[in-house]
Amino acid sequence: MSTYAIGDIHGCFDELILLLDRVGFSPGRDTLLLTGDLINRGPKSLETLRWARRHEGCLRLVLGNHDLHLIATALGVGKGDSRDTIDDILKASDCPTLIDWLREMPLLLRVGDFYLVHAGLHPDWSFEVARLRAREAESILQGRFAADLLRRDVPSGLSLGEGIDRARESIACLTRLRACDAAGAMNARFIGPPRDLSPPFRPWFDWPSPRETDKTIVFGHWAALDVMIRERLIALDSGCVWNRCLSALRLEDRALFQQPSKTAASPVPPELLEKP
Protein backbone atom coordinates (compact mmCIF):
# COMPACT_ATOMS: atom_id res chain seq x y z
CA MET A 1 0.00 0.00 0.00
CA SER A 2 1.82 3.08 -1.25
CA THR A 3 0.87 6.70 -1.91
CA TYR A 4 2.37 8.32 -4.99
CA ALA A 5 2.19 12.07 -5.50
CA ILE A 6 2.38 12.95 -9.20
CA GLY A 7 3.15 16.38 -10.67
CA ASP A 8 1.38 18.26 -13.46
CA ILE A 9 0.32 15.88 -16.25
CA HIS A 10 -0.96 18.46 -18.80
CA GLY A 11 -2.41 15.81 -21.09
CA CYS A 12 0.79 13.74 -21.20
CA PHE A 13 -1.27 10.59 -20.87
CA ASP A 14 1.24 8.16 -22.40
CA GLU A 15 3.91 9.26 -19.94
CA LEU A 16 1.41 8.89 -17.05
CA ILE A 17 0.68 5.29 -17.98
CA LEU A 18 4.39 4.50 -18.43
CA LEU A 19 5.16 6.13 -15.07
CA LEU A 20 2.48 4.10 -13.29
CA ASP A 21 3.90 0.97 -14.88
CA ARG A 22 7.38 1.99 -13.76
CA VAL A 23 6.31 2.35 -10.10
CA GLY A 24 4.21 -0.84 -10.23
CA PHE A 25 1.02 1.05 -9.36
CA SER A 26 -1.88 -1.21 -8.40
CA PRO A 27 -5.34 0.49 -8.38
CA GLY A 28 -6.77 -1.69 -5.62
CA ARG A 29 -3.76 -1.28 -3.37
CA ASP A 30 -2.09 2.09 -3.96
CA THR A 31 -3.28 5.70 -3.91
CA LEU A 32 -2.38 8.55 -6.27
CA LEU A 33 -2.33 12.23 -5.34
CA LEU A 34 -2.32 14.53 -8.38
CA THR A 35 -1.11 18.14 -8.04
CA GLY A 36 -3.60 19.40 -10.66
CA ASP A 37 -3.31 20.70 -14.23
CA LEU A 38 -4.24 17.29 -15.55
CA ILE A 39 -5.01 18.79 -18.92
CA ASN A 40 -4.12 21.40 -21.58
CA ARG A 41 -0.94 22.17 -23.53
CA GLY A 42 -0.19 18.45 -24.00
CA PRO A 43 -1.57 15.99 -26.58
CA LYS A 44 -4.05 13.78 -24.72
CA SER A 45 -6.18 15.89 -22.40
CA LEU A 46 -9.42 13.98 -22.98
CA GLU A 47 -7.80 10.60 -22.35
CA THR A 48 -6.20 11.91 -19.14
CA LEU A 49 -9.44 13.34 -17.79
CA ARG A 50 -11.47 10.24 -18.62
CA TRP A 51 -8.80 8.04 -17.03
CA ALA A 52 -8.79 10.13 -13.84
CA ARG A 53 -12.57 9.92 -13.54
CA ARG A 54 -12.52 6.17 -14.14
CA HIS A 55 -9.90 5.79 -11.39
CA GLU A 56 -11.53 8.16 -8.90
CA GLY A 57 -11.65 5.37 -6.33
CA CYS A 58 -7.84 5.25 -6.08
CA LEU A 59 -6.84 8.84 -6.66
CA ARG A 60 -7.31 12.29 -5.18
CA LEU A 61 -6.52 15.54 -6.91
CA VAL A 62 -6.57 19.29 -6.50
CA LEU A 63 -7.61 21.67 -9.25
CA GLY A 64 -4.99 23.67 -11.14
CA ASN A 65 -5.31 26.86 -13.17
CA HIS A 66 -5.63 24.90 -16.43
CA ASP A 67 -8.36 22.69 -14.96
CA LEU A 68 -10.23 25.86 -13.93
CA HIS A 69 -9.65 27.32 -17.40
CA LEU A 70 -11.37 24.27 -18.87
CA ILE A 71 -14.30 24.67 -16.48
CA ALA A 72 -14.51 28.39 -17.31
CA THR A 73 -14.48 27.65 -21.05
CA ALA A 74 -17.18 25.03 -20.66
CA LEU A 75 -19.26 27.59 -18.73
CA GLY A 76 -18.78 30.13 -21.52
CA VAL A 77 -16.47 32.53 -19.67
CA GLY A 78 -13.04 31.19 -20.65
CA LYS A 79 -10.57 33.40 -22.45
CA GLY A 80 -9.17 31.21 -25.20
CA ASP A 81 -5.45 30.87 -25.79
CA SER A 82 -3.95 29.70 -29.09
CA ARG A 83 -1.88 27.14 -27.18
CA ASP A 84 -4.98 25.48 -25.67
CA THR A 85 -5.44 21.78 -26.39
CA ILE A 86 -8.80 21.27 -24.71
CA ASP A 87 -11.04 21.17 -27.79
CA ASP A 88 -11.25 17.38 -27.70
CA ILE A 89 -12.76 17.59 -24.22
CA LEU A 90 -15.18 20.40 -25.12
CA LYS A 91 -16.43 18.45 -28.15
CA ALA A 92 -16.71 15.08 -26.42
CA SER A 93 -20.17 13.62 -25.81
CA ASP A 94 -19.26 13.09 -22.14
CA CYS A 95 -17.99 16.67 -21.72
CA PRO A 96 -20.82 17.75 -19.35
CA THR A 97 -20.22 14.71 -17.14
CA LEU A 98 -16.46 15.34 -17.04
CA ILE A 99 -16.93 19.04 -16.23
CA ASP A 100 -19.47 18.29 -13.49
CA TRP A 101 -17.05 15.77 -12.02
CA LEU A 102 -14.14 18.24 -12.15
CA ARG A 103 -16.20 20.94 -10.44
CA GLU A 104 -16.56 18.70 -7.41
CA MET A 105 -12.79 18.47 -6.92
CA PRO A 106 -11.05 20.42 -4.13
CA LEU A 107 -8.53 23.27 -4.32
CA LEU A 108 -6.72 22.14 -1.19
CA LEU A 109 -6.59 18.65 0.23
CA ARG A 110 -5.22 17.25 3.46
CA VAL A 111 -4.08 13.64 3.41
CA GLY A 112 -2.58 12.64 6.75
CA ASP A 113 0.45 14.86 7.37
CA PHE A 114 0.39 16.23 3.82
CA TYR A 115 -1.38 19.18 2.27
CA LEU A 116 -1.83 19.02 -1.50
CA VAL A 117 -2.27 22.27 -3.46
CA HIS A 118 -1.64 23.13 -7.11
CA ALA A 119 0.44 26.31 -6.75
CA GLY A 120 0.86 27.69 -3.25
CA LEU A 121 -0.42 29.26 -0.07
CA HIS A 122 -0.40 32.94 0.82
CA PRO A 123 2.38 33.50 3.39
CA ASP A 124 -0.11 35.02 5.87
CA TRP A 125 -2.38 31.98 5.88
CA SER A 126 -2.30 29.31 8.54
CA PHE A 127 -3.42 25.91 7.29
CA GLU A 128 -6.78 26.53 8.93
CA VAL A 129 -7.26 29.83 7.08
CA ALA A 130 -6.17 28.16 3.82
CA ARG A 131 -8.66 25.36 4.45
CA LEU A 132 -11.55 27.77 5.09
CA ARG A 133 -10.70 29.85 2.02
CA ALA A 134 -10.46 26.76 -0.17
CA ARG A 135 -13.81 25.44 1.11
CA GLU A 136 -15.47 28.80 0.40
CA ALA A 137 -14.13 28.92 -3.17
CA GLU A 138 -15.04 25.26 -3.79
CA SER A 139 -18.63 25.80 -2.69
CA ILE A 140 -19.01 28.78 -5.06
CA LEU A 141 -17.40 26.74 -7.86
CA GLN A 142 -19.99 24.03 -7.32
CA GLY A 143 -22.90 26.46 -7.28
CA ARG A 144 -24.75 28.74 -9.67
CA PHE A 145 -22.24 31.62 -9.42
CA ALA A 146 -19.35 29.51 -10.74
CA ALA A 147 -19.16 31.44 -14.03
CA ASP A 148 -18.92 34.78 -12.16
CA LEU A 149 -16.19 33.34 -9.98
CA LEU A 150 -14.12 32.14 -12.94
CA ARG A 151 -14.52 34.96 -15.47
CA ARG A 152 -11.22 36.80 -15.96
CA ASP A 153 -12.70 40.09 -17.09
CA VAL A 154 -15.33 41.15 -14.65
CA PRO A 155 -17.84 43.31 -16.57
CA SER A 156 -18.40 46.71 -15.01
CA GLY A 157 -21.74 46.75 -13.31
CA LEU A 158 -21.53 43.11 -12.33
CA SER A 159 -21.71 43.18 -8.59
CA LEU A 160 -19.72 40.47 -6.96
CA GLY A 161 -20.41 39.70 -3.34
CA GLU A 162 -17.69 39.79 -0.73
CA GLY A 163 -17.55 36.01 -0.83
CA ILE A 164 -16.87 35.90 -4.56
CA ASP A 165 -14.17 38.58 -4.40
CA ARG A 166 -12.42 36.73 -1.60
CA ALA A 167 -12.81 33.42 -3.41
CA ARG A 168 -11.23 34.87 -6.56
CA GLU A 169 -8.24 35.97 -4.48
CA SER A 170 -8.06 32.53 -2.83
CA ILE A 171 -8.16 30.77 -6.21
CA ALA A 172 -5.40 33.03 -7.55
CA CYS A 173 -3.14 31.99 -4.66
CA LEU A 174 -4.02 28.32 -4.60
CA THR A 175 -3.72 27.79 -8.35
CA ARG A 176 -1.29 30.43 -9.69
CA LEU A 177 1.10 31.63 -6.99
CA ARG A 178 4.85 31.35 -7.53
CA ALA A 179 6.55 34.51 -6.33
CA CYS A 180 5.19 37.20 -4.05
CA ASP A 181 6.35 40.12 -1.93
CA ALA A 182 6.34 40.26 1.88
CA ALA A 183 2.66 41.25 1.90
CA GLY A 184 1.76 38.30 -0.32
CA ALA A 185 1.18 40.39 -3.48
CA MET A 186 1.77 38.07 -6.39
CA ASN A 187 4.24 38.58 -9.23
CA ALA A 188 1.83 37.11 -11.76
CA ARG A 189 4.12 37.28 -14.79
CA PHE A 190 7.11 35.50 -13.29
CA ILE A 191 7.51 31.87 -14.33
CA GLY A 192 11.30 31.46 -14.24
CA PRO A 193 13.56 29.84 -11.66
CA PRO A 194 13.87 31.43 -8.17
CA ARG A 195 17.42 32.66 -8.87
CA ASP A 196 15.98 35.05 -11.47
CA LEU A 197 13.73 36.74 -8.90
CA SER A 198 14.61 40.23 -7.77
CA PRO A 199 13.45 42.08 -4.65
CA PRO A 200 10.85 42.52 -3.38
CA PHE A 201 9.81 39.08 -4.64
CA ARG A 202 10.62 35.68 -3.21
CA PRO A 203 9.14 32.23 -3.72
CA TRP A 204 5.90 32.05 -1.69
CA PHE A 205 7.33 29.28 0.50
CA ASP A 206 10.38 31.31 1.52
CA TRP A 207 8.45 34.01 3.42
CA PRO A 208 7.82 33.66 7.17
CA SER A 209 4.41 32.12 7.77
CA PRO A 210 2.13 31.17 10.66
CA ARG A 211 1.65 27.68 9.17
CA GLU A 212 2.18 24.80 11.53
CA THR A 213 5.49 23.06 10.87
CA ASP A 214 4.31 19.49 11.36
CA LYS A 215 2.74 19.22 7.90
CA THR A 216 4.34 18.90 4.47
CA ILE A 217 3.03 20.82 1.46
CA VAL A 218 3.00 18.99 -1.88
CA PHE A 219 2.53 21.19 -4.94
CA GLY A 220 3.13 21.52 -8.70
CA HIS A 221 2.59 24.42 -11.15
CA TRP A 222 6.15 25.82 -11.12
CA ALA A 223 7.93 23.90 -13.89
CA ALA A 224 11.08 26.02 -13.66
CA LEU A 225 11.45 24.95 -10.02
CA ASP A 226 11.59 21.31 -11.11
CA VAL A 227 11.41 18.61 -8.43
CA MET A 228 12.36 20.18 -5.12
CA ILE A 229 12.29 18.17 -1.93
CA ARG A 230 12.70 19.87 1.41
CA GLU A 231 11.74 18.62 4.85
CA ARG A 232 8.25 20.17 4.78
CA LEU A 233 7.90 21.04 1.09
CA ILE A 234 7.69 18.92 -2.05
CA ALA A 235 7.50 20.45 -5.56
CA LEU A 236 6.69 18.00 -8.35
CA ASP A 237 6.14 19.82 -11.66
CA SER A 238 9.13 18.62 -13.67
CA GLY A 239 7.78 19.97 -16.97
CA CYS A 240 6.72 16.82 -18.80
CA VAL A 241 4.79 18.92 -21.31
CA TRP A 242 7.93 21.04 -21.84
CA ASN A 243 9.89 17.99 -22.97
CA ARG A 244 11.38 17.12 -19.57
CA CYS A 245 9.73 14.42 -17.46
CA LEU A 246 6.75 13.38 -15.34
CA SER A 247 7.55 12.76 -11.67
CA ALA A 248 6.05 10.60 -8.95
CA LEU A 249 7.20 10.67 -5.33
CA ARG A 250 6.32 7.77 -3.05
CA LEU A 251 5.40 9.62 0.13
CA GLU A 252 6.18 6.79 2.53
CA ASP A 253 9.92 6.73 1.76
CA ARG A 254 10.30 9.72 -0.57
CA ALA A 255 11.50 7.54 -3.44
CA LEU A 256 11.41 9.51 -6.70
CA PHE A 257 10.35 7.98 -10.03
CA GLN A 258 10.55 9.82 -13.34
CA GLN A 259 9.30 9.17 -16.83
CA PRO A 260 10.95 11.11 -19.68
CA SER A 261 8.65 13.11 -21.92
CA LYS A 262 7.72 11.72 -25.35
CA THR A 263 6.25 14.86 -26.81
CA ALA A 264 7.23 18.46 -26.52
CA ALA A 265 4.57 21.09 -26.64
CA SER A 266 5.79 24.00 -28.69
CA PRO A 267 7.05 26.57 -28.30
CA VAL A 268 8.86 25.83 -25.06
CA PRO A 269 9.11 29.07 -23.05
CA PRO A 270 12.83 29.99 -22.85
CA GLU A 271 12.62 30.29 -19.04
CA LEU A 272 11.79 26.60 -18.89
CA LEU A 273 14.67 25.40 -21.03
CA GLU A 274 17.13 25.98 -18.23
CA LYS A 275 16.99 24.04 -15.02
CA PRO A 276 17.10 26.10 -11.84
Ligand SMILES: [Mn+2]
Ligand atom coordinates in the same frame (compact mmCIF):
# COMPACT_ATOMS: atom_id res chain seq x y z
MN1 LIG B 1 -0.47 25.34 -13.27
